[in-house]
Amino acid sequence: MLEIDNLTCGYDDKFHLRNINFKLADKEFVGIIGPNGSGKTTLLKAISRLLKPNKGRVLFAGKDIWQINLKELAMKIAVVSQSPVTNSMTVEDFVLLGRIPHFKLLQFLESKKDLAMAEKIMSLTDILRFKDRAIAEMSGGEKQLVFLTRALMQEPKLILLDEPTAHLDITHQVVILDLLKRLNKRTGLTVVMVLHDLNLASEYCERLILINEGQIYKTGKPEEVLQYQIIEQVYKTVVVVDKNPISSKPYLLVVPEEERQRSGQR
Amino acid sequence: MKNKLLNWFIWVAVLGGILLGTCILSLAIGSSEISFKKIIPLLLEGKGTAEYSILFNLRLPRIILGFAIGGALSLAGVMLQGMFRNPLVEPYTLGISGGAALGVCLNIVLRLNHTLGILSLPISGFIGALTVILLVYFLTLRKGLLKVQGLLLTGVMISFICSSLLMFIMAVSRAEDLHGIVFWIMGSLEEPNWLLIKAAVWVSLLGLFLSYLFSLHLNAFSLGEDEAKSLGINTERIKSLLFIFSSLLTGLSVSICGVIGFVGLVIPHFMRLLVGGDHRLLLISSYLGGAIFLILCDTFARTIISPLELPVGVITGILGGILFIYALTKKQLVLGEK
Numbered sequence: 392m393l394e395i396d397n398l399t400c401g402y403d404d405k406f407h408l409r410n411i412n413f414k415l416a417d418k419e420f421v422g423i424i425g426p427n428g429s430g431k432t433t434l435l436k437a438i439s440r441l442l443k444p445n446k447g448r449v450l451f452a453g454k455d456i457w458q459i460n461l462k463e464l465a466m467k468i469a470v471v472s473q474s475p476v477t478n479s480m481t482v483e484d485f486v487l488l489g490r491i492p493h494f495k496l497l498q499f500l501e502s503k504k505d506l507a508m509a510e511k512i513m514s515l516t517d518i519l520r521f522k523d524r525a526i527a528e529m530s531g532g533e534k535q536l537v538f539l540t541r542a543l544m545q546e547p548k549l550i551l552l553d554e555p556t557a558h559l560d561i562t563h564q565v566v567i568l569d570l571l572k573r574l575n576k577r578t579g580l581t582v583v584m585v586l587h588d589l590n591l592a593s594e595y596c597e598r599l600i601l602i603n604e605g606q607i608y609k610t611g612k613p614e615e616v617l618q619y620q621i622i623e624q625v626y627k628t629v630v631v632v633d634k635n636p637i638s639s640k641p642y643l644l645v646v647p648e649e650e651r652q653r654s655g656q657r
Numbered sequence: 658m659k660n661k662l663l664n665w666f667i668w669v670a671v672l673g674g675i676l677l678g679t680c681i682l683s684l685a686i687g688s689s690e691i692s693f694k695k696i697i698p699l700l701l702e703g704k705g706t707a708e709y710s711i712l713f714n715l716r717l718p719r720i721i722l723g724f725a726i727g728g729a730l731s732l733a734g735v736m737l738q739g740m741f742r743n744p745l746v747e748p749y750t751l752g753i754s755g756g757a758a759l760g761v762c763l764n765i766v767l768r769l770n771h772t773l774g775i776l777s778l779p780i781s782g783f784i785g786a787l788t789v790i791l792l793v794y795f796l797t798l799r800k801g802l803l804k805v806q807g808l809l810l811t812g813v814m815i816s817f818i819c820s821s822l823l824m825f826i827m828a829v830s831r832a833e834d835l836h837g838i839v840f841w842i843m844g845s846l847e848e849p850n851w852l853l854i855k856a857a858v859w860v861s862l863l864g865l866f867l868s869y870l871f872s873l874h875l876n877a878f879s880l881g882e883d884e885a886k887s888l889g890i891n892t893e894r895i896k897s898l899l900f901i902f903s904s905l906l907t908g909l910s911v912s913i914c915g916v917i918g919f920v921g922l923v924i925p926h927f928m929r930l931l932v933g934g935d936h937r938l939l940l941i942s943s944y945l946g947g948a949i950f951l952i953l954c955d956t957f958a959r960t961i962i963s964p965l966e967l968p969v970g971v972i973t974g975i976l977g978g979i980l981f982i983y984a985l986t987k988k989q990l991v992l993g994e995k
Contacts, residue, residue: 441883465889472883479934480879491877492889499872499937500662545888 392417392581393438393549397447400437401605407433408605411447415549418579420572422586422596424616426626430605431585432553438583439470439551451549465492469547471538471555482529482537483522486513489544509544516540516570532563539567543574552584556591564588568595593617593640601625617641665938668931672945679949680720683956684712688963719846719959722854723952726846726910727920729861731947732868733903733910734921735928735940739875740899741805742882747922748907751812752789754918755819757911758842760785762823765837766830778841779853779912786908789815794900803896844915844970846955853913864906868940871899875936917970919977920947927984950977 393415401407407430415421423431436442438449440456449456456464469489490505501509513519516536521529526537535555542550555571556564572595574580586592592599593613601609601616603625609616619632622643629651631644646654685693691708703709730748737746748754764770764781793815797807827838848854874895877885886892910917928943954972961967 436883439887441886461886461891462889465887468887470884470887472881479929484935488876488880488888491873494873497870499869 392419392452393583394450394453395434395438395447396450398434398437398444398449399446400442400444401433402442408437408602411607413600413607413610415581415583417548418575418581420575420582420595420597422584422592422599423602424586424589424592424599425602425608429602431602433605434602435470435551435553435583435585439468440464441470462492465545467547468549468551469542469545471535471542471550471552473553473557479525479527481523482518482526483509483513485526485537486518486522486540486544489541492545505544512540512543516543517566532559532566535559535563535567536570539570547580549581549583552582554585554587556586556588564591571595589617589622590642593642594635594638614641617643619643668938668942669945672942672949676724676945676949676952679952679956680724683720683723683952684716686956686960687711687716688960718848718851718854719955720952722846722848722857722914723955724948725854725857725861726914726917727924727947727949727951728944729857729864729906729910729947730917730920730951731924731928731943732861732864732940733906734925734947735936735943736868736871736875736899736903737921738925739936739939740878740896741808742878743805743809744926745922746805746809748903748910749916749918749921750809750816751793751904751907752815752819753786753812753904753907754911754916755816755823756789756792757782757786757908758916759819759823759826760788761841761912761915762826762838765834765841766826776850776853782912783908786904786911789819790901790904790908794897794904802893803900808900840968841915842970843968844917844973845966845968846914846951847966848913857909857913860909861906864902865940865944867902869937871895872936872940875899875940876934879934915968915970917951917973919973919981920951923977923981924950926981930984 395411395413398411399409411434423434425431433442437444438456440449440461443457451459451464451467456468459467486509487501487505490501490508493505510519513522516539518533518536518540521533521537526534529537539552539555550571552571555567559567568591571580571582571584575582584596586596596613598611599609599613599616600607601621608625609621617632618641619630622630622632629646631646632641633644634640635642681693681696684696685691689708689711691699691712695708696712699706699709699712733748737748737751738744760781760783761778763785764778769781770777793808793811794803796811797803799807823838823842827835830838874885874890877888877890878892878895880888882892907921924947925939925943928939928946932938932942951969951973954976955969957976958967958969958972961972
């Protein structure tokens with residue numbers, strides 16, 4: 392579905408990403424992880440055609456995304472980012488903005504089909520009961536569900552999410568990721584997300600791409616990437632890796648300075 | 658959807674009704690009072706009387722011009738604030754009025770209007786506005802990108818340069834030219850040339866029509882520029898088009914009526930508070946709101962110290978400023994936030 396071919400890009404001639412290569416199959420559920428400033432969000436921007444590559448290409452279904460018409464691309468790739476909401480729309484109106492790429496020339500109003508779809512997806516993401524509320528009045532977790540619903544209204548094949556669980560309590564973290572997982576399983580939606588929480592990444596993602604200093608450091612299944620030697624090397628901190636007794640996925644524990652000194656670690 | 662359309666229709670009908678009421682009020686009020694009852698008989702059979710002449714040769718052109726210019730300025734404000742997601746951007750912060758004022762001022766001082774005719778005044782204003790628009794646009798454009806901070810700063814700086822040049826010209830100009838310059842800078846809806854009034858109406862209505870082609874784009878811009886892009890919108894192209902478009906509307910207004918501030922800043926804010934952030938309703942309601950506000954301000958301007966007349970720019974500034982501060986203290990008036 393997606394192929395990143397020798398991608399080098401950045402801002403103002405400074406390269407934040409160098410020689411990135413990877414392929415993404417249909418229906419994959421992938422997490423991009425890495426320390427702050429490693430280039431995760433830059434990668435997401437390059438995939439979503441917000442940042443032009445200095446070198447290399449990003450191919451969607453075999454076609455360079457910069458050769459695909461913007462509107463056409465918006466019907467295939469949707470993005471959920473962390474932009475603050477500054478409008479006073481109701482949830483329903485906000486969600487309906489996601490239909491814009493599907494509007495015909497000189498179409499100004501949503502069709503019956505659009506409204507029915509909004510109803511359906513809002514009930515799927517469990518926000519139908521808020522549909523008449525102003526988006527500015529919603530909590531962080533509810534807002535994130537609204538953003539996700541708006542992106543799903545584009546009917547994308549691939550959804551890109553930039554830290555969808557940032558600033559959320561564990562209930563909402565699980566609600567959002569469970570929902571994405573369900574969509575991935577049931578509708579075949581391909582999911583790529585940047586995650587800071589390595590334990591969530593481990594539990595939910597089939598494959599992880601670990602980025603360090605603008606390059607791919609390691610890619611593979613969570614148990615292949617989340618090894619303490621790799622994490623300590625990249626994140627420059629001491630961690631303990633264990634296994635979740637229920638899911639058998641690896642999980643990480645950090646070790647505070649005091650404990651490190653007591654046990655003789657640096 | 659039916660409910661939404663009904664809601665939109667009600668808002669437009671209410672604002673249209675208020676506009677009509679304002680027009681009738683403005684026709685009737687003035688240094689010579691003409692009762693409401695007399696307006697229709699005068700219209701039908703009063704041709705040739707002094708009252709007919711006051712109504713339809715003096716007051717009506719001002720009302721029509723107020724409608725066109727108020728609407729155009731407010732529309733330009735909605736478009737600029739919408740695409741830059743910044744409540745401070747308005748036609749005048751971008752230096753357009755400064756350029757137009759400088760153009761007209763040069764015309765007066767160099768006495769070009771004596772040789773080229775009175776129409777050369779709006780034309781030189783328009784050339785001044787256009788020069789600033791292009792200057793701000795190309796000075797701000799970096800690698801094909803138009804950034805709002807750069808645009809604002811360049812606009813404000815060019816505005817300062819223009820007003821300093823203006824002051825310099827005023828300081829060295831003859832006393833008889835000074836009056837013309839001052840009156841023009843403060844703005845007035847008094848325009849004896851029907852051709853210009855008609856041109857203003859057509860351009861302003863065309864502006865309203867064209868702005869609708871971008872109503873959904875403006876809605877998408879409210880999500881943020883990157884989000885608008887990921888909804889399939891060519892943000893750079895749309896921004897350039899909307900910028901040039903709203904600048905031309907402002908340039909036209911300034912070149913005909915002089916500097917009338919605050920309409921493009923205050924009215925879009927109020928309308929956003931009243932009708933919400935959907936540009937499909939916001940554009941038309943701001944247009945109507947701008948028209949109502951300017952016609953009302955002009956009525957004040959010509960009646961408050963009647964038979965003398967105040968420049969309408971003074972009234973829009975004072976009234977608009979007070980209303981704005983009131984709204985700020987009452988509600989959190991961040992762009993679009995209720």
